[in-house]
Amino acid sequence: MTKGILKISLCFIFAVVSTNLMAQTDSNLRTRLFDEGWSFKLDSIESGPEKPDFDDSGWRKLDLPHDWSTEDVAIQIPDSIVGPFYRKSDGQTFDGFTYGGTGWYRKSFKLSKAEEGKNIFIQFDGVYMNSDVWINGHHLGNHPYGYTPFNYELTPYLNLPGQENVLVVKVRNEGKNSRWYAGSGIYRHVQLTVVNPLHIDIWGVNVTTPEVSETSAKVNVATTITNGEKKDEDFILFTQLFNAEGHNVGKGESKVTIAAGETLETSQVLMVENPALWSADSPNRYTVQVEIQQKAKTVDKVSLPVGIRDIKIDAKNGLLVNGKPVLLKGGCIHHDNGSLGSISIEAAEERKIKLLKESGFNAVRMSHNPPSSVLLEVCDRLGMYVIDEAFDAWKKTKFQDDYHLYFEENWDKDLTAMIHRDRNHPSIILWSIGNEIRERASDEGLQITQMLLDRVKVLDPTRKVTEAVCDFWDARRTYNWEEHTPAIFDILEVGGYNYMDEKYEADHEKYPDRIMLGTESYPSKAYEIWQLLQKHSYLIGDFVWTAMDYRGEAGCANTGFIKGKQRKTFVQWPWFNAFCGDLDFVGNKKPQSFYRDVVWDRSPIEMMVQKLEVPEGMRYYVNDWGWPDELKSWSWAGSEGDTLQVRVYTKSKLVKLELNGKLIGEQAIADTSITALFNVPYQPGTLVAKAYENGKEVSSTLLKTVGKPAAIRLIADRTTIKANRNDLAYVSVEIVDAEGNLVPYADDIEINYTITGPGEIAGVGNGNPIDISSFQQPKKKVYQGKGMVIVRPTGIPGEIILEAIAAGMDKDRVKITLH
Template identity: 50%
Template sequence: MNKFIAFVQTLVYSVIAITTFGQDSRAVLFDADWRFKKDSLTGLENPTYKDDRWRNLNLPHDWSIEDLPGQLAGQVMGPFTKASVGKAATGYTEGGVGWYRKTFTLDKSYQGKQTYITFDGVYMDADVWINGHHLGNHPYGYTAFSYNLTDFLQPTDQPNVIAVRAKNLGKNSRWYAGAGIYRHVWLMAVNPVHTAINGTFVTTPSITPGAAQVLVESSVENMTAQPKTVEVRVDVLNPSGQVVASQKQSVMVATMSTRSSTQQLTVKMPVLWTLEKPILYSARVTLLSEGKMLDQTRTPFGIRSLEFNGQKGFLLNGNVVKIKGGCIHHDNGPLGAVALDRAEERKIELLKKAGYNAIRLSHNPSSSALLNACDRLGMLVVTDAFDMWEKEKLGVSNGYHRFFKEWWKKDIDAIMLRDRNHPSIIIWGIGNEIWEAADTSGHRIAKQLADEVRRLDPTRAVTEAMLYLPQQIKYKWEAFGPHLANLDVDGYNYFIGGPYDPMQRDSATTHRYETEHAQHPNKLYMSTESYPSAALENWNAAEKYSYVIGGFSWTAMDYIGEANIGGPSLVAQATKIPKGLMSLVFFFKPESWPVFNAHCGDLDLIGNRKAASYYQNVVWRNSPIELLVHRPIPEGMKEARSPWGFPDELKSWSWSGQEGKPMQVSVYTRAKRVRLELNGKTIAEQTVPEGSITATFDIPYQSGTLTAHGFDGEKEVGTSSLSTTGKPVAIRLVADRTTIKADQQDLSYVQVELVDQAGQVVPWDNDTEITYQLTGNASLAGVGNGSPVDLSSFQQAHKKVYEGRGLVILRASGQKGVATLTATARGMKAAKIAITTR
């Protein structure tokens, strides 16, 4: 009977969504009706300043993805400029200084309240004023921060002016960071006695099939001149909103101070948070005094257990889980760094569909929206706090290292307090490829960071991504020992497999898992970054050793910046490229124009899967067989591939002009034998080499259908087919959602496809430009394609397709109704799609 009840609960909970909140359940979005101007002048914070000629916009907003003035041939294209300070590293985008202002009036419900404003992220070095009063400066562009506005607000019904200045100056990042208030802003009014912002911490210290212990710690803040005795009532709610456990406790809070309340509750027959069914509960904390409710918050959480065991591995709810992960940067392609909830959610949906069960945030804290999506969809998360500590890295002279000594603790606290209730987070990362890792300052800082992380959350593991950097060549591996002693899980970047890399100190690093485990048997190990070509070797290590828990490819999805580190190049056959210098040749080249994105993603910039993604799924045993074809290489040339790249292969058997010429066909499979058929006739057969999952064929091209069959003995274990397409004759529009919320925040992603007479996408078309017309209750948030070299605008209503595909992102306008998108192109049948906003 208990099993039946649990089964029914799971079914019910899987279809009832719990309300999740971006920052705090008491907060309201403060994103609408801002004014913006790029300007380096001072004095714009003055409340009497006339900003009527500034541009109106709604947040989140990223000015660095907007079109630049003066389209100079070959120098400025769309939002990109060759004059960019960051050059290829930041994708040729422009920084500068931007100002935001908002005039708002509060009603009488704010009287007697404490009023806070919270920014989820401003890039970067942000200053904030309210009514001319400087509230403070926040340097780091990726952490959330709040200010108490109460003492500086005008009386109710009188206008207030908030002003924000963001400075994206000099070379301050190794990748595309965006610029401005690119994440949400919230306003919150609470009674003087309230639960502090991020003041609730929920853990599940004990879980059995019949019951789970839920520990809720609440920080109660008293901003009055008198001590207060407060009843703290905690209710645990299931996804349908029913109270399944309740408890209360009285605490006395001294004047102008904070007091902690800790209560343990029992939830009977809990439904666990898993990757397959990510069930969310919530903890409702209510503060009462003399029967009157003073405050109430609601914090989503998951009931799940984590175990990091040197002999068993990583266990989620008692079950071993191997990480099938990918690193991601924070941008959203055509939207730039804008972190709208739907954009973040779609990214996780795409990655989960592509076979991932984990992401690594590279190399900074993410938006709240992205973590909320991971909680809802069942995606594991390894965080990353900083890319630099005290020392400058790779010429990023204006980077966060300038602020680290003063700000590291404030920013670690901001990360931990905002994010520690997310069940998706399993490991906290404290740094990536840190320059001073092997010296005494690195040892000291690693301990400080790890200690602070564990003080605020002792329930998860701590890791760091380690790599021999040029600065560290003088050190032997043993110099890293005191640093690594602070970690529960050692993260290695490119230490296992892949092409030789000069940043690896010696060949012993390829055996680092074994040697380190022999010395530290209670620790766990993972690949925090790996080359695509090393996917099989890394996964073999994860399957072979319990203490190797998996890893993260670089990278799961294309991103703006670090331009062309993964892109292939064609060179003369006679050209000799020293293998040991490949990483440096590709990574440190100062120019890549017109390539603006990294071009190393398993998915492209708009979310379509690329060759490495299909290969990875065979490595992970998610797919039995995948068939791909290499793009033709001109005679006398050869492909020079970056370590971060993958063979220039497509899921295509459409190669007009190649008739009779040999095509390189790759079949990825764990089957023992592969047979190729063309138009129903067997044309080749091959045994897959021992220790490999790749069978390679040279096949004369002939149009039709090419099919790969995989066999173990006589048993067929999988097939994969490609068919030749005809000429494009029509446009097809496919929306991920045809009904969205009319709240100026929701998005509809419309896939644009060029199709032939049979309705097949035509993968060889890179030239057709499509013009879009939008009417009704939505705006054009962005247009894009997967091309790494298309520098044209993301915001104009026209763009070429790439490999037969494009993308249009529509943003709700705030009014209910219908928006209609029409797509036209010369010689093509037009397409139309309606999106309902309600």
């Protein structure tokens, strides 16, 4: 950073002043969404589209964010089917059999007279991947990484107000470049920032809280300012802090002089009395507003939400948030949003985090890349701790076309962009510099680890740094865990362990000051790991792989019948879904989520049933990331007389099972388990499990046989939403019997949908990991009696009517009001 002439006179006012927040803060005066009115072409055109006079009249019109890999583009490609799936995709199981290729985007726009003489920047929150950007034929740059934000200044190349400007983006998703579904295109928001030559930089406000208690807090606001004028400028930097009610709880004023063409950073300290502290349980937020004022006129202004909170981590006390111990109940998540693909729309990101909170999670690990800025804002607002992760690869390749091609030239730019964009989010408690890095135990890998950590500490010294370490790679690289791992954990501030919970206690004996974190774990080990977390303060949390089903790594959690000692990891077509989530592809709870409810004391008892007839010469196999193929159901038509396996999950020590009022068995549960297993001959009726402590019944749960499919039921998560493109209504689809009970064995009923009013069907889906039909056609089969329709407004207020019809079923409809 170039330092200019800096003359500062500080005057801090620590008083509570009644102020209207909305009147004082308008964070978007200088920045607006630039998502509407784009043209798109999926093509390998090599020249022409970047030229302003290129004829794009035949291109498809669309709004951003956009992901062409989730669309029905594959119908134009040989050897594909209707939908986004392409059997000959570069990534195969890893990208979920989806098409990449080259896409072009174009947008025309004109400046207003008021924007003349301003500095204008284009901001991209994420483009997958390898993007090139032109303005009026001038190449602005190339950005290879598909997950980090970036921006370019347009000012020197723009035409006069009233004249047309043409912005062009080329996106290349080529080769085998990802171990999961990445999507393709400009899949996150684009913004246009218009500022005066004297302005606050993009991501130029950095808020930290170095001293926090229940009675007071010190809030440090560091602001980076650029003077693009040809002369020195004097101004007042005026900073205010507002609470959730809009009251001003702190002010700071600085007299500043900055030389022509220079950039400087200046800091102000605000003291807050009796702060409302941020945590996942109480996500209280404030708003910081920073203004540049000259002659009582606002030249530039930025406002952003922040949280006041204190994070301390050590091996003796564990993780303390605002002085209170916290265990991270974590889940790893990828960036995709089910049937929408990788598109980042506010309502989709909010629903994801809300569902995870409702399932007991208090933390997410962004695997294995920076998420959208929208998702982090949701985590701040709803209350969710975050590990923000930078890279899945450094210099050593995992796939031939992955980030290792760009690491050496781009790591600093990408790491800096991630931290500068994300550092003001109170939800972020750790930075992760990598995941399962192949060279991490080599001399070069250790040097890179130190280099990345040192850079993080310069960019943000307030948070600790971790990395997800896995001994899978040791066997492949002939590294010895005991010899090589201490060196990397000596560098890292928090040791991230992937699938190595059996090493926790032994490692602690050798390295008592090491802070440990389960950065990935198998779902089947939830109970054992939770016992360790409650026992040892040096273990601060665990992150299951994964919290929610995602596209790609197809069949990672497959189950089935195999011969002998064969071990299956990934399976082939038509699997497209990893299927290892606690929640399924459309957000429904899966059996492991109910199990976790018992582990985390959210439920005293749960019961699941599995139909298991093992063919001769075969054995039933559950992948390490998988779960038995069980259902919360006692409806197994055609299985009368067959023996079913019933699992009861409870922390009570005795379980009794009754079928149609008759006791059919009881079982004591060992101290090392929470599972009672029964083999029960099936007959329709009511199955009841009762849990006992000291001879007294303390909890129970039941399953009842339901009737035949009779009707469709639609349930919208919200029946009133905003009339803009960034809102969505998620409509659950259920097949029910004549009494309104869900029919969980209904798998093959296809529902046809019609929509009227100012809305569209943005996606259809279900939890089936092998249903490779379209996500965008107005029809879809249900899975285990359930489906999903995502409704998106077109931008006009009014009413949307969604209707669902299926052969032999009573239809249903739901009304959604747009305002």
